[in-house]
Amino acid sequence: MLPALAAAHLLTLLGALLLVGGAWSRRALTPGHPGHHLLAVGFGLLLLGTALEVGSTLRDLGFLTLDDAAAYLTGTVPGRAALTRLMGAALVLATELSAWPAPLFALAAALLLWGEAGAGHGATHGVTARLLTALHAGAMTVWLGGVTALLLHPLPTGDLARRFTPVALVCVSLLVYSGAALTVEHRGALGGLTGDPYGRTLLLKLGFFTFALLAALPVRRAFARGLPARPRLAAEALLLLAVLGVTATLGTTPPPTHAERGEAHGHGP
Template sequence: MDALLTALSYAGLALLLGSVLARRWLTPGQPGLGPGAAGLALLLLAWAGQTTVTLHALGMTAAPDVLAYVTSTATGRAMLTGLLGATLLLAVEVAAWPTVLALLAAGVTVWGAAGVGHGDGHGTWVRTLHAAHAAAMTVWVGGVLSLVTVRPLGPALARRFTPAALGSVVVLAATGILMATEHLTALREWTASAYGQTLLVKLGLVALALLAAVLVRRAFARRRGARIQLVREALLLVAVLGITAVLANSAPPGGHDSGHTTHLNP
């Protein structure tokens, strides 16, 4: 259940931030506001579900317990921060306010999301890494999903998206390596721990997604079959989000938990 709820939150981030990115830069005016609203709804559903699961496990389900959780725990405050940023981002998009406000709201959103899970409990530096990692993944996933749905689909869109996609891959690689060294301190932990094994699966899926991206570029160059290749890349990226959700709910060998279980004073 925890992994499913985490996956829903990642899907919400990708839909909300990715659709705004596309509307502002990649495919102006497309998609509509529906994906952004759906992303905000998924974030609210996922984090409300995680709060419910955590408090139910603690036997604390009264309304005051919920209020205490979201206002006095690091995870609860991170969720509130993320929802505040997401709501502001959608409002900025509806009102067509300047892009700088959209970037600010997006930053608040990913900073909040980075405090839910392994980004909580390791300090500002690791949380910043998680925020940058989430932002880069959102740019990649959101851009691909936008290209899949846009009509017409031409080489000019691919050329426009390429710098952002490459930048996202570089940020993902750099932050991923740094986060891995925080959570896996010995080489043997990569294969001897469930966390390390799950991370290896994720890296394999990312490698397949990169291969799919290369095939997309070739399809655009041939002007044939680009949409089919984009769909394959999108499916692989969705799989990456899924395995990342599993990873976020797996305890690293060092013993730090996923950040959802928080002790409250009765």
């Protein structure tokens, strides 16, 4: 069950990246880019990931009928979170296809991220932890979405990079704050990370995150000096995708505090 859930988590994270990060970039960073086809791919990934997540859970629970599925989707926190995620995704796509105002896009993106944050670990920790998880996911999608938009843009310029830099710095700050807060929430302490599988996986994520930060420095220098920046942007994007991959694995690794309660899976910071 855990590999299927990790794959589902990765698919929904990638879908949120293309939808939320892509739509934000089209509005605030690189107007008209990425194209609507990438947003549609993001919506498809969210559909596929949600179907895999819900299907794996229902199979594991022995819920095989349509009535069982309906009861799960409407009567449990993870089930309602899956529905909320899909509703938010559909609304984000609609806001871009119909050019709705920015406040409506923000509400749709918040709904998607709230749904994403309500599965797994987020289903067991109350409103504050869920808000932190949504904030964490949102900051990651905007950062990686902006990097991806610059990478795919036909003419990435220094002006675009300078416009994105303060946004990226805010995203990094939010990721550090929310990640630390969620680690305390899930583990009870920041120390002793090597003593359990969750902590070791978290350290791996922090390693990739640090390398992504370091990779951003030559990107900024390349833009400042008028050098080709696309290969450096690709390296930064690949490292951030590695962070997403480890996050998906972390989401199926129970923290020590969860293991005490017998929790089987969930989302990590």
